Amino acid sequence: MAKQRRSVPFAQTVDEVTSAPPAPAPFDLHARGGRGYRLIDNDINPQQARDIAIQGAALGWDACGCGGDCGYRWYTAERVAQAATSGAPELRQQQHLKGRIALLRSDEGDHLLLAHFPTRWGDLLD
Numbered sequence: 001m002a003k004q005r006r007s008v009p010f011a012q013t014v015d016e017v018t019s020a021p022p023a024p025a026p027f028d029l030h031a032r033g034g035r036g037y038r039l040i041d042n043d044i045n046p047q048q049a050r051d052i053a054i055q056g057a058a059l060g061w062d063a064c065g066c067g068g069d070c071g072y073r074w075y076t077a078e079r080v081a082q083a084a085t086s087g088a089p090e091l092r093q094q095q096h097l098k099g100r101i102a103l104l105r106s107d108e109g110d111h112l113l114l115a116h117f118p119t120r121w122g123d124l125l126d
């Protein structure tokens, strides 16, 4: 009795693989309103942050330095652009905490900045 091994022809396998829709990577963060963002750079320099803010970017402020676990205080792109006209953010150091700004982008191309305590930016962050 011949053993029958059911196999899928190679051409068909290739077709199934290439026609399968790519699984989108999960978003790194959901901002206020539910929009998803992907992390571009975890630690951009203050001048970069200023340039991006002037072009238009919302901002989330991690006011306690926990990394956003307890939530962000949100600022509109208009408010952030206004702060950016006064200068670049100032990344500070306080005990073991170091100020940091991360850059994220939505699939639609909108930028989002996340500022982590201790950081100052005009009258925006404290």
Ligand SMILES: [Zn+2]
Residues within 6 Å of the ligand: 062, 063, 064, 065, 066, 067, 068, 069, 070, 071
């Ligand atoms: Zn926190």
